[in-house]
Amino acid sequence: MNTATAETNTENHPVVSRDRWIAERKALLAREKELTHLRDQIARERRALPWERIEKNYVFDAPEGRRTLAELFEGRRQLLVQHFMFGPGWEQGCPSCSFMADHSDGMTVHLAHRDTTFVAISRAPQAEIERFRQRMGWQFKWVSSYANDFNFDFGVSFTPEEQAKNEVTYNYGTQPFESEELPGISVFYKGEAGDVFHTYSTYRRGVEAMMGTYNLLDLTPKGRDEEPGEGMAWVRHHDRYEPEPLANAAPVAGSCHAEHG
16 A cells, blocks of 8 residues: 555554564565665765854843853854744744744753753744743743844844745745744854854754654654644644644634734
């Protein structure tokens, strides 16, 4: 049965003998190993990418005061940044970015022991960030780029002029205007002399690197169980889910797929 190009049917699904199941599982295991080896190869190529020096002096608003990009490293060599979709005046952060962030607190201690600091950065003012962070119960560092060009320079925030033109540069290409904020992940390295280098950025489905829930759902018979063309429309802020999962949850106001309030 070819499941690579067809949706898996959980009703009347084939049921086979143990020997047949093991044979089919071994065939899939060979494919999984190919994917693992390819992922390792791509990771090596990612690490081999050339770097670009950060020349601009970005200063962010943090809970403890103003901090430069270099200070966000907190003494470590590597910095992972989640470009969190949360614009000035928004009532709440993007549900999909919040879904990403829900995976962060458990990782930060492990990242720190591999010389890596994690921080979320949004254009919303620090007071708005802090209010939402407290609501969600997150502990990771989250700072505001409201007073600098960081989000614009890294292609995740867009100006009214770009909206009027209906053309923006995102994910290394041009596209029609979609939203004033879009998601991404960027990586930086700080050298011995204190210079900061941009080593990598990823957008679109590349941000699934933070979504451990998806990795587990991909192991299940129903998979991600998303409606065709709807993607992450099912995702809610973790304090906004109904007591029981809804089979066909409609997009919620304030999501990445709806108008931001």
